[in-house]
Amino acid sequence: MAEKLLEVKNLCVSFKTRKGIVRAVNNLSFSINHGEVLGIVGESGSGKSVSMSAVMGLIKDENAEITGEVFFNGEDLLKKSDEELRAIRGKDIAMVFQDPMTALTPVYTIGWHIREQLQLHSDISDKAARERAIELLEEVGIPDPAKRVDQYPHEFSGGMRQRAIIAMALSLNPKLLIADEPTTALDVTIQAQILDLLERLRKTYNSSIIIITHDMGVVSELSSEVLVMYAGRMVERSTKSSLFANPQHPYTKGLMNSVPRVDRARTSRLETISGQPASLLNLPSGCAFRTRCPSAHVACTEQPAFISDSNGYGAACFLLTQGARS
Amino acid sequence: MTRFILKRLAAAVFVLVSISILVFLIFFATPGVDPAARIAGRNADQLTLQQVRATFDLDKPIHIRYVSMMKHLFIDRDLTSYVNRGAEVWPQLTQAIPATLSLVFGAALIWLVLGLALGITAAGARKSWIDPAIGIIGIVGVSLPVYWLGEVVNLITQGRLHATLFRWVPPLGYVPFTQSPSGWFLALLFPWLTLSILYAGIYIRVIRSEIVGLMQEDYIKTERAKGAGEKRILIKHASRMSLITVVSLFGLDFGALVGGSALLTEVVFGIQGVGRLTFTALQNFDLPLIMATVMYAAFFIVIANAIVDLVYAWIDPRVRRG
Ligand SMILES: Nc1ncnc2c1ncn2[C@@H]1O[C@H](COP(=O)(O)OP(=O)(O)O)[C@@H](O)[C@H]1O
Numbered sequence: 001m002a003e004k005l006l007e008v009k010n011l012c013v014s015f016k017t018r019k020g021i022v023r024a025v026n027n028l029s030f031s032i033n034h035g036e037v038l039g040i041v042g043e044s045g046s047g048k049s050v051s052m053s054a055v056m057g058l059i060k061d062e063n064a065e066i067t068g069e070v071f072f073n074g075e076d077l078l079k080k081s082d083e084e085l086r087a088i089r090g091k092d093i094a095m096v097f098q099d100p101m102t103a104l105t106p107v108y109t110i111g112w113h114i115r116e117q118l119q120l121h122s123d124i125s126d127k128a129a130r131e132r133a134i135e136l137l138e139e140v141g142i143p144d145p146a147k148r149v150d151q152y153p154h155e156f157s158g159g160m161r162q163r164a165i166i167a168m169a170l171s172l173n174p175k176l177l178i179a180d181e182p183t184t185a186l187d188v189t190i191q192a193q194i195l196d197l198l199e200r201l202r203k204t205y206n207s208s209i210i211i212i213t214h215d216m217g218v219v220s221e222l223s224s225e226v227l228v229m230y231a232g233r234m235v236e237r238s239t240k241s242s243l244f245a246n247p248q249h250p251y252t253k254g255l256m257n258s259v260p261r262v263d264r265a266r267t268s269r270l271e272t273i274s275g276q277p278a279s280l281l282n283l284p285s286g287c288a289f290r291t292r293c294p295s296a297h298v299a300c301t302e303q304p305a306f307i308s309d310s311n312g313y314g315a316a317c318f319l320l321t322q323g324a325r326s
Numbered sequence: 327m328t329r330f331i332l333k334r335l336a337a338a339v340f341v342l343v344s345i346s347i348l349v350f351l352i353f354f355a356t357p358g359v360d361p362a363a364r365i366a367g368r369n370a371d372q373l374t375l376q377q378v379r380a381t382f383d384l385d386k387p388i389h390i391r392y393v394s395m396m397k398h399l400f401i402d403r404d405l406t407s408y409v410n411r412g413a414e415v416w417p418q419l420t421q422a423i424p425a426t427l428s429l430v431f432g433a434a435l436i437w438l439v440l441g442l443a444l445g446i447t448a449a450g451a452r453k454s455w456i457d458p459a460i461g462i463i464g465i466v467g468v469s470l471p472v473y474w475l476g477e478v479v480n481l482i483t484q485g486r487l488h489a490t491l492f493r494w495v496p497p498l499g500y501v502p503f504t505q506s507p508s509g510w511f512l513a514l515l516f517p518w519l520t521l522s523i524l525y526a527g528i529y530i531r532v533i534r535s536e537i538v539g540l541m542q543e544d545y546i547k548t549e550r551a552k553g554a555g556e557k558r559i560l561i562k563h564a565s566r567m568s569l570i571t572v573v574s575l576f577g578l579d580f581g582a583l584v585g586g587s588a589l590l591t592e593v594v595f596g597i598q599g600v601g602r603l604t605f606t607a608l609q610n611f612d613l614p615l616i617m618a619t620v621m622y623a624a625f626f627i628v629i630a631n632a633i634v635d636l637v638y639a640w641i642d643p644r645v646r647r648g
């Protein structure tokens with residue numbers, strides 16, 4: 001299929017706040033094809049969640065200003081009314097959030113939640129919806145689903161809840177699943193299971209997945225392409241393999257070094273990026289990363305252009321154009 | 327369920343015993359309240375006082391006196407007032423209870439309906455003029471003193487307009503339901519409205535702000551991502567969750583009112599309720615009547631709490647246990 005499933009062009013999101021304008025997302029452009037997995041990485045506060053909320057039309061803040069284009073199946077979502085978007089949300093684009101402990105209304109059963117998702121977009125009887133919910137729970141690996149379906153969220157462990165939420169998200173076979181830090185709130189062993197589950201479901205359902213994370217390890221597990229964000233901007237975009245083999249942007253290198261790797265001696269210390277993530281209220285001029293960048297130089301007070309190849313892979317850093325400097 | 331009931335009954339007995347002892351001790355520790363002198367009347371001679379002490383067991387040690395009073399109150403049910411000689415306590419209480427219960431149940435129904443309807447509407451209409459308009463209604467409700475409001479209502483319905491517009495309003499006082507259901511309803515209508523306005527004001531504000539807060543929860547974001555509409559999210563999710571707070575608040579208010587806090591409304595509208603009875607008893611230092619009304623209030627508050635806990639478990643699965 002020639003057409004991209006989702007194509008985001010020059011997405012900007014800013015919030016007017018009492019302290020000034022917060023530019024949470026700045027000129028973000030990317031696309032994802034059918035069946036692909038795109039990882040979006042960046043430290044917390046880099047605008048990952050805000051950009052996905054903007055894509056879904058979920059930013060309800062009156063002080064938000066959203067510009068740009070978000071094409072989904074060739075139609076600009078930003079031009080659609082909330083009613084039109086509602087028909088897409090949950091059906092064509094589903095979303096899984098970070099904290100499974102708070103993502104479900106506590107007074108309704110797991111089965112109720114899945115049934116609600118089904119009935120919001122299709123005419124399905126209560127009984128059939130319950131049957132379907134049991135099937136889905138079984139598919140995501142919840143033992144004894146016929147009993148579990150009638151239990152409340154608090155009766156599920158965190159990992160089980162996230163499985164149930166994933167089951168709910170996939171219940172209408174969406175074309176795109178956006179998973180916003182789906183494993184961050186979970187134990188490490190559970191994290192791996194959830195990632196395996198997502199990968200398995202992707203193969204069965206052939207959904208595209210955007211997985212948001214601040215963890216390079218998660219990216220290496222799942223995605224085929226990676227987009228690195230810093231302070232609301234895309235600083236690098238690449239395939240997973242070339243990103244890991246040859247990161248371009250100093251920020252990406254920094255993120256990479258802060259992940260434990262098998263090919264490095266156990267004893268070598270993990271490096272972290274020095275300094276605090278840039279404050280969006282008070283961004284330095286030019287490249288936002290320059291205050292923390294080991295290779296920063298005078299040119300960096302200007303905003304570096306995003307230099308990309310024909311696939312859109314590349315980075316926004318003067319190192320790419322100027323090479324090594326004196 | 328049986329275990330729950332038994333546990334609550336045990337708790338009720340414990341509360342009643344502790345409170346009765348406390349009331350008893352406070353009464354006899356208060357200086358200048360020789361009950362014998364009150365019962366015998368002014369200027370009674372020593373001999374009369376002796377007699378009175380003997381008949382009312384007041385010459386016995388304090389624990390015997392306590393047991394004797396409890397026996398007369400709960401078992402023989404013939405406890406008599408210290409002030410009005412011979413006036414039994416039980417009939418006064420059993421007459422007052424239906425009046426107070428009628429008043430409070432009716433008012434509670436009105437303020438719950440108003441509070442929920444307007445609170446939810448305000449929370450759902452935050453961006454329009456409706457929210458501030460309802461907010462003003464809430465503030466007015468909260469700031470009208472019941473006593474003043476009651477007097478104004480009486481002035482209108484019992485005063486000059488009584489001959490014309492409000493001819494259907496019966497004179498002040500309580501009409502038992504068993505005597506005339508329609509009379510009961512008409513006699514209570516204005517007391518209900520008056521008492522409920524204050525609480526409706528509070529509940530509108532509490533429910534609105536509770537829902538506005540709940541709309542920020544993660545599960546609301548999940549619902550939006552599922553494609554649920556704002557109305558559905560407001561009613562099925564945020565309002566449903568707000569009931570948990572409403573129930574605990576309601577339990578407190580309802581318990582207090584049934585226990586006697588509806589005093590002002592009872593006084594303004596001439597309703598012989600428990601609040602008024604308690605007030606009279608306290609004014610006269612009439613221990614038997616004080617004891618009876620306090621026991622009633624404590625019992626009702628324990629019962630109200632048990633009911634709140636049941637409702638609570640019913641609306642919040644997290645507090646249910648296996
Ligand atoms: N409604 C809002 N008003 C003001 N600032 C906001 C709002 N929502 C998000 N932000 C800011 O936008 C920035 C990006 O947030 P987010 O997208 O959640 O980061 P992350 O990459 O961790 O998901 C943060 O600095 C956050 O404080």
Ligand SMILES: [Mg+2]
Nearest residue numbers: 048049180181
């Ligand atoms: Mg986030």
